[in-house]
Amino acid sequence: MSKNLDTDVVVAGTGGAGLAAADAAASNGLKVIAIEKLPQIGGNTKISSGFFAIDTKEQRAEGLKLTTEEAIRQLNEYNHYLNNGPLTRRIVEHAKETLEEVESLGMEIKLNPTANTTQFAHRDNPYAGGSYHMYQNKDQGYQNIQKSLEAKGVEFLFNTTMTDLITENGEVKGLVAQDENNETVMINAKAVVVTTGGFGANKEKIKEVMHTDRMRSLGVPSMGEGLFSMEKAGGVVIDPHALIHAAQLAKSKVTQKTSSKHLAGFSDNPLTRVLLTPLMWVDPNGRRFTNEDTVYDTVLWANAGYNVGGMYYILVDTKTLNAFTDGKEMEVSKAGPGANTTPGNFVELVNQSIAEETAFKGNTLEELAQNAGFNLAELKASVDRYNQAVDSKDDTEFAKSAKSLMFKVEEGPFYAIKAQVAFLGTVGGVRVDDHLHVLDKDFKPIKGLYTGGANAGGYYEGQSYPAYEGLASGFSWTSGHLAGLSIVEDLK
Numbered sequence: 001m002s003k004n005l006d007t008d009v010v011v012a013g014t015g016g017a018g019l020a021a022a023d024a025a026a027s028n029g030l031k032v033i034a035i036e037k038l039p040q041i042g043g044n045t046k047i048s049s050g051f052f053a054i055d056t057k058e059q060r061a062e063g064l065k066l067t068t069e070e071a072i073r074q075l076n077e078y079n080h081y082l083n084n085g086p087l088t089r090r091i092v093e094h095a096k097e098t099l100e101e102v103e104s105l106g107m108e109i110k111l112n113p114t115a116n117t118t119q120f121a122h123r124d125n126p127y128a129g130g131s132y133h134m135y136q137n138k139d140q141g142y143q144n145i146q147k148s149l150e151a152k153g154v155e156f157l158f159n160t161t162m163t164d165l166i167t168e169n170g171e172v173k174g175l176v177a178q179d180e181n182n183e184t185v186m187i188n189a190k191a192v193v194v195t196t197g198g199f200g201a202n203k204e205k206i207k208e209v210m211h212t213d214r215m216r217s218l219g220v221p222s223m224g225e226g227l228f229s230m231e232k233a234g235g236v237v238i239d240p241h242a243l244i245h246a247a248q249l250a251k252s253k254v255t256q257k258t259s260s261k262h263l264a265g266f267s268d269n270p271l272t273r274v275l276l277t278p279l280m281w282v283d284p285n286g287r288r289f290t291n292e293d294t295v296y297d298t299v300l301w302a303n304a305g306y307n308v309g310g311m312y313y314i315l316v317d318t319k320t321l322n323a324f325t326d327g328k329e330m331e332v333s334k335a336g337p338g339a340n341t342t343p344g345n346f347v348e349l350v351n352q353s354i355a356e357e358t359a360f361k362g363n364t365l366e367e368l369a370q371n372a373g374f375n376l377a378e379l380k381a382s383v384d385r386y387n388q389a390v391d392s393k394d395d396t397e398f399a400k401s402a403k404s405l406m407f408k409v410e411e412g413p414f415y416a417i418k419a420q421v422a423f424l425g426t427v428g429g430v431r432v433d434d435h436l437h438v439l440d441k442d443f444k445p446i447k448g449l450y451t452g453g454a455n456a457g458g459y460y461e462g463q464s465y466p467a468y469e470g471l472a473s474g475f476s477w478t479s480g481h482l483a484g485l486s487i488v489e490d491l492k
């Protein structure tokens, strides 16, 4: 059995990008059907904390005066000019109006005016936090948005997964989907917006683009059907990658809700204090690999961990764990997940991790190397160099600060606790122009095809986390808004 539907615009995926596109099209009198794989709207955008925009009324009230030109310059430089210049400019210019539109749909948004966000990323950029407009009461906000869009005539089809595009002579004429009863739904449309949010849950594809399968995925189960359908229809996939972000204890039990202190998707165990302290870190071969002070910045920390494949080990001895039990630890980072600050017996906590095979123990370094699979010579040499650095307060290997050179690794039993870089879905996708038309290999728009958010390429470069707080979430709404307006313009 298959169903056939006709509409002006069909939107696949109802995260920020899809919702904003549906809103812009419906607000201008077009008939819109929005399909969604899950039983609810929001996608990863609903999990995200805030929206990048500049020159908003709240920023002006705080005296924050990042100009459009300065924001664009910083974004271009952060991306080494590998980003799409006109697209970047239009997003920065239209973020404020999009934010106001999202507010008008019923989402409460409040500026975080400081660099202290839940993420502690890009610590030296005063605007990293000050451009972060935080969503409030998200559950209520998304319910309001759905109601507002329905009132504008948008028809939502939930539990409906896009599987392909309908094409004819190089033009896109609609899409094919499957509903919850596995029935095929054909939706014929004048314009298709594919905003299915990348492919964060597609393990194989993540492995292909990131060259490792050791990282931890957070986010909704997007497999990439939308992105790959656009590629099949002639789109060019240019820059997809996992949005790497901090690290967590391997196999940690995760919280589902973001609070002011704690990000959704991260562990809430006192051992997070060991994770979030610049102790000695080694790679899967037992070799030290970075300046552990990177733990104080969500982005640099994830990057350093990704560099050794996304999984590394925190090396401690019993004396160090006892110091944690006694509350005599180093400054705990507020980056990424944030730490649980309740007291605990850290030897016992690590022993629980050993039982779960997320930590290893050895009475000697030889035994630890054997249990954790380290190369003994690398491990011993690294430990020797590290202990010398702690003694001399001079890390000649990676220039860690003297204040963080506090705990030697010298008295067994020794422990190696696994940490895993996390990623928040993917970003980057098919090449687009600044009106969110999907371009073919000759840089010409594919008629009828539009995208935005995590499926759109050109806004990000490289695998590092974007330059400002809220950039991905803000891009999602703003690019979707612009895609919807392009459709209105093109269908005139």
Ligand SMILES: Cc1cc2nc3c(=O)[nH]c(=O)nc-3n(C[C@H](O)[C@H](O)[C@H](O)COP(=O)(O)OP(=O)(O)OC[C@H]3O[C@@H](n4cnc5c(N)ncnc54)[C@H](O)[C@@H]3O)c2cc1C
Pocket (backbone or CB within 6 Å): 012, 013, 014, 015, 016, 017, 018, 035, 036, 037, 038, 040, 041, 042, 043, 044, 045, 046, 047, 048, 049, 050, 051, 160, 161, 162, 163, 195, 196, 197, 198, 218, 219, 220, 221, 222, 223, 224, 225, 226, 243, 264, 265, 423, 424, 425, 426, 427, 452, 453, 454, 455, 469, 470, 471, 472, 473, 474, 476
């Ligand atoms: C835990 C977490 C925290 C984050 N925090 C931030 C933050 O604070 N700031 C920031 O800038 N970014 C953050 N991000 C990243 C940001 O949320 C995303 O990059 C952005 O929201 C993507 O928006 P989108 O509209 O493209 O996709 P999404 O919001 O993910 O929406 C895509 C929708 O498409 C649906 N879908 C998938 N496949 C199909 C299909 N085949 N057919 C139909 N529907 C489909 C999905 O179910 C989903 O509802 C975070 C991400 C996560 C996971």
